[in-house]
Amino acid sequence: MAQVLEFKLPDLGEGLTEAEIVRWLVEVGDVVAVDQPVVEVETAKAMVEVPCPYGGVVTARFGEEGTELPVGAPLITVAVGERPASGDGTAGTEAEGSAGAGGSGNVLVGYGTSEAPARRRRVRPGRPVPGVSAGAGESGARPGAGGSGRADAAARGRAQAAPGGRADAAVQADVRGSTGVVNGHTGDPETDDGPVPVISPLVRRLARQNGLDLRELTGSGPDGLILRADVEYALRAVGRSAATEAPAVQPSTTAAPGETRTPLKGVRGAVADKLARSRREIPDATCWVDADATELMRVRTAMNAAGGPKISLLALLARICTAALARFPELNATVDAEAREVVRFDHVHLGFAAQTDRGLVVPVVRDAHARDAESLTAEFARLTEAGRAGTLTPAELTGGTFTLNNYGVFGVDGSTPIINHPEAAMLGVGRIVPKPWVHEGELAVRQVVQLSLTFDHRVCDGGVAGGFLRYVADCVEQPAVLLRTL
Known part of the structure; x- marks a missing residue:
């Protein structure tokens, strides 16, 4: 049965606790093989390409280039599982390079994965994901229904079998709808005392660096997801200017005239x-x-x-x-x-x-x-x-x-x-x-x-x-x- 697995930034070893995304090597919708490098990151020690232990279709990426992520933070989600039956009636084979739920088990020196990440949660009943068909939403909201498991598998199978190594938009929507993943987030609403849902760590950092309380904002994204545009609009509203470049390359404080501030990072x-x-x-x-x-x-x-x-x-x-x-x-x-x-x-x-x-x-x-x-x-x-x-x-x-x-x-x-x-x-x-x-x-x-x-x-x-x-x-x-x- 197909499922969506979350690959987190692995333990970097030698006391390293975070890394900066330098360059993404895959796009959402790409088909990846087991142990294929998916992102290039820079740590305080070196630059390294991080391989994913799962094979399947990339359904989400977390963080933009320039974003710093801590060890254990999500990097990508991958839909893995069996392909649908072929037209000639033969049984579908396992997704190309797929390692199943257990992953490859390979460990790179200083950059390996240790265990399979937990499966993503589904959308709660009555909270269909905007932009996804009612059928897909119901299959995700009613996991106990007779055909829901088959619908999930079929949706992911279509994504994996897409020609040219990329799933089309409709298939990707089915995958996201059946698993509750939207822009790298589940459709579950956040609890009142939990973290505020934002589209990426980049947005959270932008708000933090400018002293903006995310709980005071109303997100314009799906299910109230806070987008970067929401934060920038709020900053302009209170008379502050949001930077136009990625926060990862911006100074944490405003430079006075004649000053140049360079973050101590990497x-x-x-x-x-x-x-x-x-x-x-x-x-x-x-x-x-x-x-x-x-x-x-x-x-x-x-x-x-x-x-x-x-x-x-x-x-x-x-x-x-x-x-x-x-x-x-x-x-x-x-x-x-x-x-x-x-x-x-x-x-x-x-x-x-x-x-x-x-x-x-x-x-x-x-x-x-x-x-x-x-x-x-x-x-x-x-x-x-x-x-x-x-x-x-x-x-x-x-x-x-x-x-x-x-x-x-x-x-x-x-x-x-x-x-x-x-x-x-x-x-x-x-x-x-x-x-x-x-x-x-x-x-x-x-x-x-x-x-x-x-x-x-x-x-x-x-x-x-x-x-x-x-x-x-x-x-x-x-x-x-x-x-x-x-």
Whole structure:
């Protein structure tokens, strides 16, 4: 028997609780297959296409592009079930790609579905949906009638069997009428103390941002559904101007002359929250040292001249970091504030700061301590490209135990980095430039770099931090020191 299933925004993993709709990949009336991507969303971590675990006909979409939805909010409804019998008398087959009520059961890393959503409710007796035939309304209002179940199945079956992968308007009306779904809402009237029925979260946000009480409005949509036009009319009536663009890209307050306000959302909002939390919770301290990187640069040139994949400077610095953390494991840790314990790790998941068009991201190289220079180079390149394309997954952006920040690419010599919460330390590397330097007792021009270490003073004291930084500087000045740990 055909039925309409609701697919909700799935658990995004890694503590993510909301996502912004960037682009719809399906329209109402489209036939979708199991696990077909239906919408592209942007989280605080990355851009991702969300697949639907059901196959059938899309009967409703929730939210316009630019709308932010919380995890668990409805995304689309899909009519699934059996097709009507074919003209030659053979039995209809199950809707193309349909997974039935149980869905596909597939789970994408960080973006999977966990269980089948609940079925949509029907229209209450005596409340037919406007624009739907009386027969369809009665079948939805009288589920106990002898032919109502068959009418529902036939209506949805016609929608699924529509040629060209799209149901025509009449068939869509039958589907909406038999299931009580209108513009993504059931026909059930809201209770007095329940939420006010609006056509989309976009409308609710527009009212909230302008201080408008939706309960004071009379909706012009079906069954009193409040449309965006209703809210905009009310705002004009009280002398306020509603914005003409989607609220998702509007500032929450009116900008004064000469001001430009940009919402802290998406990647930028996530970075802001994390940095603020780091400053609030971590008593950090910074120490730094200048190092002669001439020999390190020569070693890299020699390695790349020997053939094979080119080795990046960042990979060599990462290899130095993992060797230093093996000698000073106190810095490869985090603080469990609730338990008042320092948690030390036996693996190094190395984060590295990368600037992208979407803002600063910190991809994580898993098990960096077990990788050689070639493997580190390849992984840095892969994650950097994914970061620029906005395709990094939550797993690739979380779980770091130590961060390497090469801010020298911006042409600066030094910095006091903010620790990437909840880690305990970050190594900063400035630009490598020719400078006067005393080498073997004589003044010479050498390639000099400034190294800085910002650390959580709760996990160690200055002696450990200084020892770590001095060891890193020694490896930069004399790369042969690394041979002791290979």
